[in-house]
Amino acid sequence: MTDLLITGGTVVDGTGAAPVRADVAVTGGRVEAIGDLAGRPAARTLDASGHAVTPGFVDVHTHSDLTLLSGPEAHSAVRQGVTSVVVGNCGLGVAPVAADPAALRAAAGYLDLDPAVRWTWSDLPGYLAALDAARPSVNVAALVAHIPLRAAAVGFADRPAGAAELDRMRGLLGDALAAGAAGVSTGLVYAPACYARDDELLALGRTAAEHGRLFAWHVRDYADGLLDSVRQALAVASATGCRTQISHLVAVGRRNHGSVARALDLIDDARAGGADVAFDVYPYLAGNAPLSQLLPDWAQEGGEDPMRGRLADPDVRARVADEWRDMPLTWDDITVSRVPDGPAGSGDGDGEAGGAIVGRTIAEIAAAAGTDPSRVALDLAAEHGNGVQMIAAGRGERDLLDALAHPAAVIGSDGQALDPDGPTGGGAPHPRSYGCFPRLFAEYARRPGGLPLAEAVRKCTSAPAERAGLADRGVLREGAVADVAVFDTERIADRATFASPQRFPDGIRAVVVGGRPVVEDGVHGGARPGEILRIP
Ligand SMILES: [Zn+2]
Incomplete structure (x- = not known):
C-alpha cells in the first residue's frame, strides 16, 4: 500500500517543465508514481486540490x-x-x-x-x-x-x-x-x-x-x-x-x-x-551581517579579542572612522539587528542595553545619544565583537x-x-x-512580467540541488526522494517584515520531508525526519 497520496494538485516538478494536474504517490520515502492515481489505496491522503505540488x-x-x-x-x-x-x-x-x-x-x-x-x-x-x-x-x-x-x-x-x-x-x-x-x-x-x-x-x-x-x-x-x-x-x-x-x-x-x-x-x-x-x-x-564586517581587514587581525582590544585605542578608532568616511553606505542604511547579552556569549539577542538600540539605525542611535555614528559602531564592535548583527540597506x-x-x-x-x-x-x-521563498513567489513571480511559476520553482529546487550536488532531490519524478512542498500559488506570501520579522508565511498547505509530513496548514507537527546528506 502507498504510504502517502497527495491528491488533486498541480505538479510543478522542479525541472522547469510546465505544470500538470496529477496525484503523487509516496512510499518508503520516495516518489512511487505521478499521474491519475484515483482510487489507489493509501495509508494517508493529503488533499492538494487548488494547490501547487512542488519539490521542497x-x-x-x-x-x-x-x-x-x-x-x-x-x-x-x-x-x-x-x-x-x-x-x-x-x-x-x-x-x-x-x-x-x-x-x-x-x-x-x-x-x-x-x-x-x-x-x-x-x-x-x-x-x-x-x-x-x-x-x-x-x-x-x-x-x-x-x-x-x-x-x-x-x-x-x-x-x-x-x-x-x-x-x-x-x-x-x-x-x-x-x-x-x-x-x-x-x-x-x-x-x-x-x-x-x-x-x-x-x-x-x-x-x-x-x-x-x-x-x-x-x-x-x-x-x-x-x-x-x-x-x-x-x-x-x-x-x-x-x-x-x-x-x-x-x-x-x-x-x-x-x-x-x-x-x-x-x-x-x-x-x-x-x-x-x-x-x-x-x-x-537589504542584507544582514556581523557589524564587524564594516571594519577594515587590519583592524580585525588576530581574532576577536585582539580586535576588541585594538578598538579601545583612540588612534585606531580615528583611523577606522577616517576610512569609513568613504563608505558606500550611510549610517541611515545600517540598523542594529542583534546584540549579544554578554561580551563573549549570546542570549536573547536584545543585549544588556540592546533593548534601546536593536531595530534602530546607527544614525538614530547616535542622534539620540548626541554623539558621532562612527563612535556608536566602534563602541558596539569593541564591546560585543562579532556577535553584533546589522541589517544593511x-x-x-x-x-x-x-x-x-x-x-x-x-x-x-x-x-x-x-x-x-x-x-x-x-x-x-x-x-x-522566515519569508525568503514565499516572498519570491509573492513579489517576483506573481507580479505581471514576473518569473513564470515553473521557472521560479526551478530556481528554488532542482537548480540549487544541482549546485550542491544533492542527487535525487529538488525534482518530483518516480524514484526521487519525496521532499515536497504544497502551496497555494495565489496566496503564498511572506509575512515577516524588517519591523516584525518573526512571522511565518501564508499559503503553505504542507511540507513533506523524506515522505513524512512535517508541516500541515501552518502547523509544525514535530516530525524530524531530515537526513544529514553526505555527498558520495
Ligand atoms: Zn552568507
Missing part, C-alpha cells in the same frame, strides 16, 4: 550551522517550504576545530545564537554526527568553511600562508570533502579568511575541483570593488576548473546601482568559455530583478533556521529567515 525548496545558502543544533525543528525554514539546507557558507563554519576553539567560536559569532550549544566535535565528520544526533526536521548538507581551515593551519594573523600551511589546508579540506562535504566556501571580508592571497584561493579551488565539489564565494567586495571581486572568483574557476558559486550577488551602495548587470556579463563570458559558474540571490533590498531593485531573471540564478536565503519561541528567537533578524 533547497536553500543552498544558509547559516544554520549551529541553530539546527539549538532548534532542530528548523521552524523558520521548514514552515516556508524548505526541506534541505546547505550550511557552512560565506567562509563561516564550525569544523574543523582549530587549536584555539574559543577563538574559532568567536570568529563564527554570527552563527552562534545559543550559548547552550556545546561544541562536541573536532572535525567535519564529528560535526555531521552531532547533526545526526540532533535529528533536524530538514535535510542538511555542509560546505567546509575557509575560516576554520585557515584558523587551523595559519591562525588569525594577517600574512600569507606558507607552503606547509597550504598543504595542511588542502589536506583538511580534502578529508572533509571525502567525508561528504558539499564543497568549500570562502568569505573574503571575514577574518582570518580575508588574509588569504590568490595562491591560497587557488589551492582551495584545486582541491574542490579534484573532488568535483562546489567552491562558494562571498567575494571580497560587493560595493565599489564588485567587478574586480567577481573577476577574482572567475579567475580561480578558470585556472582550476572548480565548480563555482558566487554568493548573494548584489551591488551595495547607491553609487554602485547597476553593477549587477555588469557582473552578470562577466559570469556569462565565463560560462560561455566553459566554466561551471552560477550564483545565488535572495529577494530583499542601500541596494537597488533593478539589480535584484537583473539577478533573479538570469538563468544561472538560484535562490538562497542567506538566513538561519530560527525558532521564535527558543533561544534563537531573539533580536530583530532579517525577515529572509
Whole structure:
C-alpha cells in the first residue's frame, strides 16, 4: 500500500517543465508514481486540490550551522517550504576545530545564537554526527568553511600562508570533502579568511575541483570593488576548473546601482568559455551581517579579542572612522539587528542595553545619544565583537530583478533556521529567515512580467540541488526522494517584515520531508525526519 497520496494538485516538478494536474504517490520515502492515481489505496491522503505540488525548496545558502543544533525543528525554514539546507557558507563554519576553539567560536559569532550549544566535535565528520544526533526536521548538507581551515593551519594573523600551511589546508579540506562535504566556501571580508592571497584561493579551488565539489564565494567586495571581486572568483574557476558559486550577488551602495548587470556579463563570458559558474540571490533590498564586517581587514587581525582590544585605542578608532568616511553606505542604511547579552556569549539577542538600540539605525542611535555614528559602531564592535548583527540597506531593485531573471540564478536565503519561541528567537533578524521563498513567489513571480511559476520553482529546487550536488532531490519524478512542498500559488506570501520579522508565511498547505509530513496548514507537527546528506 502507498504510504502517502497527495491528491488533486498541480505538479510543478522542479525541472522547469510546465505544470500538470496529477496525484503523487509516496512510499518508503520516495516518489512511487505521478499521474491519475484515483482510487489507489493509501495509508494517508493529503488533499492538494487548488494547490501547487512542488519539490521542497533547497536553500543552498544558509547559516544554520549551529541553530539546527539549538532548534532542530528548523521552524523558520521548514514552515516556508524548505526541506534541505546547505550550511557552512560565506567562509563561516564550525569544523574543523582549530587549536584555539574559543577563538574559532568567536570568529563564527554570527552563527552562534545559543550559548547552550556545546561544541562536541573536532572535525567535519564529528560535526555531521552531532547533526545526526540532533535529528533536524530538514535535510542538511555542509560546505567546509575557509575560516576554520585557515584558523587551523595559519591562525588569525594577517600574512600569507606558507607552503606547509597550504598543504595542511588542502589536506583538511580534502578529508572533509571525502567525508561528504558539499564543497568549500570562502568569505573574503571575514577574518582570518580575508588574509588569504590568490595562491591560497587557488589551492582551495584545486582541491574542490579534484573532488568535483562546489567552491562558494562571498567575494571580497560587493560595493565599489564588485567587478574586480567577481573577476577574482572567475579567475580561480578558470585556472582550476572548480565548480563555482558566487554568493548573494548584489551591488551595495547607491553609487554602485547597476553593477549587477555588469557582473552578470562577466559570469556569462565565463560560462560561455566553459566554466561551471552560477550564483545565488535572495529577494530583499537589504542584507544582514556581523557589524564587524564594516571594519577594515587590519583592524580585525588576530581574532576577536585582539580586535576588541585594538578598538579601545583612540588612534585606531580615528583611523577606522577616517576610512569609513568613504563608505558606500550611510549610517541611515545600517540598523542594529542583534546584540549579544554578554561580551563573549549570546542570549536573547536584545543585549544588556540592546533593548534601546536593536531595530534602530546607527544614525538614530547616535542622534539620540548626541554623539558621532562612527563612535556608536566602534563602541558596539569593541564591546560585543562579532556577535553584533546589522541589517544593511542601500541596494537597488533593478539589480535584484537583473539577478533573479538570469538563468544561472538560484535562490538562497542567506538566513538561519530560527525558532521564535527558543533561544534563537531573539533580536530583530532579517525577515529572509522566515519569508525568503514565499516572498519570491509573492513579489517576483506573481507580479505581471514576473518569473513564470515553473521557472521560479526551478530556481528554488532542482537548480540549487544541482549546485550542491544533492542527487535525487529538488525534482518530483518516480524514484526521487519525496521532499515536497504544497502551496497555494495565489496566496503564498511572506509575512515577516524588517519591523516584525518573526512571522511565518501564508499559503503553505504542507511540507513533506523524506515522505513524512512535517508541516500541515501552518502547523509544525514535530516530525524530524531530515537526513544529514553526505555527498558520495
Ligand atoms: Zn552568507
